[in-house]
Amino acid sequence: MNKEMYDLTAWTVKTAKSAGADECRAGVGSERFVNISYRDHKPENIKEATTKQLGLEVFVNGRYSVQTTSDLRRDALKDFISNAIATTKLLAEDPYRILPDPKYYEGRAKVDLGVLDPAYNKLTPEDRHSMVKALEDSALAAGGNKVISVTAMEYDSYDELLLMSSNGFEGYRESTYFQAGAQMTIQDEGDRRPTGFDYAATAIKKNMPSPEQIGTGAAKRTLSLLGGKKLKTETLPIIIENWNVSRIVGGFLAAMNGSSIQQKRSFLADKKGQKIASKHFTIIDDPFVKGGLGSRLFDMDGFALKKRVMVDAGVLKEFFVDWYYSRKLGWEPTTGGPSNLIIPQGKRSLKEIMKDLGRGIFITGFIGGNSNSTTGDASIGITGQLFENGELVQAVAEMNIADNHLKFWNRLVEVANDPFPYSSYRMPSLVFEDVVVSGL
Amino acid sequence: MKNISRRSFLKTAASAATVSIAAPVVLPRSWVALAGAEKPGYFEREFGITDSLCQKVLAEALSKGGDFADLYFEHTISNSLSLEDGKVNRAYSDVSLGVGIRTVKDDQVGYGFTQEMTVESMLNAASTAATIASAKATKPAGKFEWLKTKNYYPLQKLLTSVPLESKLPLVQTANDKCFALSSQVVKVNAGFYDQQKRILVVTSDGIKAEDLQPRNYLYASVTAEKDGRRERAGWNIGGRRDFSFYTQATVDEIAKMAVDRTLVLFEAVQAPAGEMPVVLGPGVTAVLLHEAIGHGMEADFNRKKLSTYSTMIGRQVAEPFVTIIDDGTMPNYLGSINVDDEGTPGQKTVLVDKGILTSYMYDKISARHYKVKSSGNGRRESYQHYVQPRMRNTIMLAGPATPKDVIQNVTKGIYVQDVSNGQVKIGEGDFAFYVSQGKMIENGKITAPIKDMNIMGNGPKMLQNITMLASDFEMNQGGSGACGKGGQAVPCGFGQPTCLVKSMTVGGVKR
Numbered sequence: 001m002n003k004e005m006y007d008l009t010a011w012t013v014k015t016a017k018s019a020g021a022d023e024c025r026a027g028v029g030s031e032r033f034v035n036i037s038y039r040d041h042k043p044e045n046i047k048e049a050t051t052k053q054l055g056l057e058v059f060v061n062g063r064y065s066v067q068t069t070s071d072l073r074r075d076a077l078k079d080f081i082s083n084a085i086a087t088t089k090l091l092a093e094d095p096y097r098i099l100p101d102p103k104y105y106e107g108r109a110k111v112d113l114g115v116l117d118p119a120y121n122k123l124t125p126e127d128r129h130s131m132v133k134a135l136e137d138s139a140l141a142a143g144g145n146k147v148i149s150v151t152a153m154e155y156d157s158y159d160e161l162l163l164m165s166s167n168g169f170e171g172y173r174e175s176t177y178f179q180a181g182a183q184m185t186i187q188d189e190g191d192r193r194p195t196g197f198d199y200a201a202t203a204i205k206k207n208m209p210s211p212e213q214i215g216t217g218a219a220k221r222t223l224s225l226l227g228g229k230k231l232k233t234e235t236l237p238i239i240i241e242n243w244n245v246s247r248i249v250g251g252f253l254a255a256m257n258g259s260s261i262q263q264k265r266s267f268l269a270d271k272k273g274q275k276i277a278s279k280h281f282t283i284i285d286d287p288f289v290k291g292g293l294g295s296r297l298f299d300m301d302g303f304a305l306k307k308r309v310m311v312d313a314g315v316l317k318e319f320f321v322d323w324y325y326s327r328k329l330g331w332e333p334t335t336g337g338p339s340n341l342i343i344p345q346g347k348r349s350l351k352e353i354m355k356d357l358g359r360g361i362f363i364t365g366f367i368g369g370n371s372n373s374t375t376g377d378a379s380i381g382i383t384g385q386l387f388e389n390g391e392l393v394q395a396v397a398e399m400n401i402a403d404n405h406l407k408f409w410n411r412l413v414e415v416a417n418d419p420f421p422y423s424s425y426r427m428p429s430l431v432f433e434d435v436v437v438s439g440l
Numbered sequence: 441m442k443n444i445s446r447r448s449f450l451k452t453a454a455s456a457a458t459v460s461i462a463a464p465v466v467l468p469r470s471w472v473a474l475a476g477a478e479k480p481g482y483f484e485r486e487f488g489i490t491d492s493l494c495q496k497v498l499a500e501a502l503s504k505g506g507d508f509a510d511l512y513f514e515h516t517i518s519n520s521l522s523l524e525d526g527k528v529n530r531a532y533s534d535v536s537l538g539v540g541i542r543t544v545k546d547d548q549v550g551y552g553f554t555q556e557m558t559v560e561s562m563l564n565a566a567s568t569a570a571t572i573a574s575a576k577a578t579k580p581a582g583k584f585e586w587l588k589t590k591n592y593y594p595l596q597k598l599l600t601s602v603p604l605e606s607k608l609p610l611v612q613t614a615n616d617k618c619f620a621l622s623s624q625v626v627k628v629n630a631g632f633y634d635q636q637k638r639i640l641v642v643t644s645d646g647i648k649a650e651d652l653q654p655r656n657y658l659y660a661s662v663t664a665e666k667d668g669r670r671e672r673a674g675w676n677i678g679g680r681r682d683f684s685f686y687t688q689a690t691v692d693e694i695a696k697m698a699v700d701r702t703l704v705l706f707e708a709v710q711a712p713a714g715e716m717p718v719v720l721g722p723g724v725t726a727v728l729l730h731e732a733i734g735h736g737m738e739a740d741f742n743r744k745k746l747s748t749y750s751t752m753i754g755r756q757v758a759e760p761f762v763t764i765i766d767d768g769t770m771p772n773y774l775g776s777i778n779v780d781d782e783g784t785p786g787q788k789t790v791l792v793d794k795g796i797l798t799s800y801m802y803d804k805i806s807a808r809h810y811k812v813k814s815s816g817n818g819r820r821e822s823y824q825h826y827v828q829p830r831m832r833n834t835i836m837l838a839g840p841a842t843p844k845d846v847i848q849n850v851t852k853g854i855y856v857q858d859v860s861n862g863q864v865k866i867g868e869g870d871f872a873f874y875v876s877q878g879k880m881i882e883n884g885k886i887t888a889p890i891k892d893m894n895i896m897g898n899g900p901k902m903l904q905n906i907t908m909l910a911s912d913f914e915m916n917q918g919g920s921g922a923c924g925k926g927g928q929a930v931p932c933g934f935g936q937p938t939c940l941v942k943s944m945t946v947g948g949v950k951r
């Protein structure tokens with residue numbers, strides 16, 4: 001950790017205390033990033049910068065506020081802190097708003113998360129440009145004469161966070177991030193120009209697939225959209241492709257956090273310990289996945305994190321409850337939000353499953369949609385492929401699925417063996433039966 | 441709009457290092473000035489940004505050549521107050537300060553930014569931007585002239601200088617009013633948000649422009665219980681408003697809308713699934729016009745031939761009674777701008793004139809590509825972002841019918857009052873929207889309320905399928921929404937009259 005960052009954070013905590021805060025928590029985050037994109041064989045955008053931000057939470061006379069700033073000049077910060085405290089005093093009291101009991105800081109795991117690439121600083125501008133060029137070339141080659149446009153990009157960053165509280169918490173983490181992707185637009189019939197993309201993201205560069213794999217993947221995904229049409233409304237089995245599963249799970253998770261429950265906005269509030277899904281539905285929150293994009297040892301409350309089974313074979317086991325809402329609910333806290341979310345993989349490949357199902361829709365993209373955390377009702381647009389006899393036969397567009405989460409997860413009949421590695425949601429493709437897919 | 445750069449945004453947004461949002465900041469006296477009375481030169485007074493400094497930084501940005509370069513200074517203060525469980529017990533504030541430096545060569549952009557207002561940091565960022573070019577240095581203009589602009593959002597007083605004691609009662613009363621309206625209300629979240637964004641744009645062709653862009657809204661969100669069921673809805677009102685805009689009447693309207701919109705959901709049924717006529721109510725449903733139609737008319741998507749509209753200029757794209765305008769000059773709406781983020785004055789652009797596609801929305805890069813003038817649509821989220829063509833206030837003008845005529849024309853369909861969570865695929869034109877408030881239409885009459893469904897369609901097809909427009913034009917009065925594109929959120933306004941689309945897919949349940 002650099003000393004300047006440590007000194008700034010410690011100074012902020014000290015200054016806030018001496019300016020009248022009973023307690024406080026300060027965090028300084030910093031990111032150094034480079035972002036390059038190519039189109040038509042030349043750089044389209046080159047962007048590079050370092051950002052820093054300081055966040056300060058103050059607790060004064062049972063009152064609370066949060067402030068953030070990018071103006072880190074000490075003089076400006078002094079005004080910032082004293083103004084923050086003056087403002088806080090004008091708010092209503094909130095007896096639940098105190099710093100966490102330090103017992104929750106204890107027992108931080110001593111594991112190497114594998115999220116810092118020691119070779120990050122060796123990455124040169126030439127490396128970045130040649131990688132993006134290769135990515136663009138392979139996408140263009142694989143896209144053939146249908147291609148209208150390809151944009152290839154890379155984004156890499158080095159991130160740091162230091163969090164400190166006036167009751168003894170100190171936590172620091174640093175990580176690296178690499179992302180590469182290509183977006184392609186192709187000519188379809190008439191005026192239609194389908195756009196598709198592929199990407200990968202990892203904490204360690206050597207875990208990235210080759211640019212050629214990503215470029216070819218983007219072309220393959222985009223070409224699969226050719227001739228997309230709306231089909232007749234029908235009840236069918238569906239398979240949600242691995243990288244899209246997070247979107248559907250997201251709607252479910254919105255009802256799992258402490259604030260939704262305490263604010264009566266959760267369809268899961270009274271379901272703890274109950275069976276709310278089929279036996280195939282298990283979700284694990286694992287903060288210690290080696291190289292995981294959500295891996296971390298502590299959360300923003302400073303809690304030492306643990307691996308938790310949130311849903312076990314269809315039974316709801318835990319909620320995401322941070323310190324503040326745990327006090328409001330009178331519950332034991334867990335953690336405020338997920339780290340890496342894992343649905344354990346099944347045994348069979350997509351191909352085998354499709355063959356077995358015969359006819360259904362393979363969903364490769366979502367569009368629009370919503371999920372109501374209060375009622376569990378959800379509706380979302382889909383794109384993908386109709387499969388028959390296990391073979392993809394027709395691209396599908398402008399169709400929709402709608403259901404209630406409490407019914408939908410009971411329709412889950414199988415989990416494939418293909419967990420998506422490039423996200424903190426490490427989830428495989430999921431198979432549901434008897435889903436109304438609406439169209440014509 | 442989903443694309444790859446958005447994912448870097450998602451990543452950044454999800455990273456714990458980025459704590460964004462929000463707190464009332466009491467400002468040094470020098471900042472607490474009446475906006476109208478202010479002389480230009482805020483950044484020079486507060487941060488020592490002089491013409492000669494700008495010239496030096498621009499020269500560095502053009503040190504390897506390039507067609508032009510610009511500097512975008514920003515100082516933004518955002519405050520929010522929120523109420524939960526009956527008390528205004530949390531405040532958030534954020535100060536954002538920085539400068540973005542852009543070098544442009546043809547359609548290529550080099551971009552660097554810094555949060556430190558020192559010459560050294562700015563020169564570093566400028567040399568990053570310069571790497572996009574690789575030729576002989578070009579020279580910036582020798583002097584800078586202030587751009588003359590109008591003020592579409594005059595303020596009597598800066599929102600940041602309104603004392604907290606004046607803002608607190610708005611939020612508290614909104615809460616109390618919601619509870620007073622119905623015994624079924626069990627939870628209320630309410631809040632007031634205000635943002636004061638100051639910008640200075642300095643261009644290598646000798647223009648400098650300063651603006652103070654206020655943005656604010658008051659909201660209430662309600663959870664109600666009835667017979668063991670719960671429902672939730674909310675409402676907000678705002679824009680680029682003076683604080684005097686927020687009166688008891690505003691609070692009453694927000695509370696009534698939030699409560700009514702929640703309680704009606706207890707009566708709501710799910711709509712049938714399938715193709716049917718859809719009537720869009722006036723005002724807020726114009727978000728669909730923005731998403732499904734407007735985005736495809738942004739010039740970058742056309743210049744790159746990604747949009748279905750890229751071959752349609754001069755073509756009939758709608759019935760002759762349809763006119764669509766993107767207007768930055770409407771007083772106090774979210775998308776109004778005195779000047780865009782690359783120094784072009786706020787203006788009005790006719791996109792579809794009596795059914796004919798007449799113009800895209802241009803930033804400087806696209807305008808050069810098409811050999812036209814920028815339409816003043818060059819916008820960005822902050823100094824950390826480069827300019828893209830973006831909408832301002834996008835509106836469809838009123839038509840000849842009455843709202844009643846429009847509804848009477850539908851035998852079986854749905855009436856949409858509010859939509860949210862929309863997304864459009866630019867190349868295909870396909871879109872999906874979530875209907876948060878709506879009704880069935882049966883035999884020319886509005887019947888049961890409906891909820892929780894998507895409507896899906898295709899932008900160009902929808903535009904062709906608009907068969908009736910009523911005379912009841914309304915602007916969306918909300919202040920909280922922002923439009924996302926390429927990982928950047930910017931505030932936009934929209935409005936339209938009651939409108940009949942003869943066919944769309946409704947994603948309800950099979951009946």
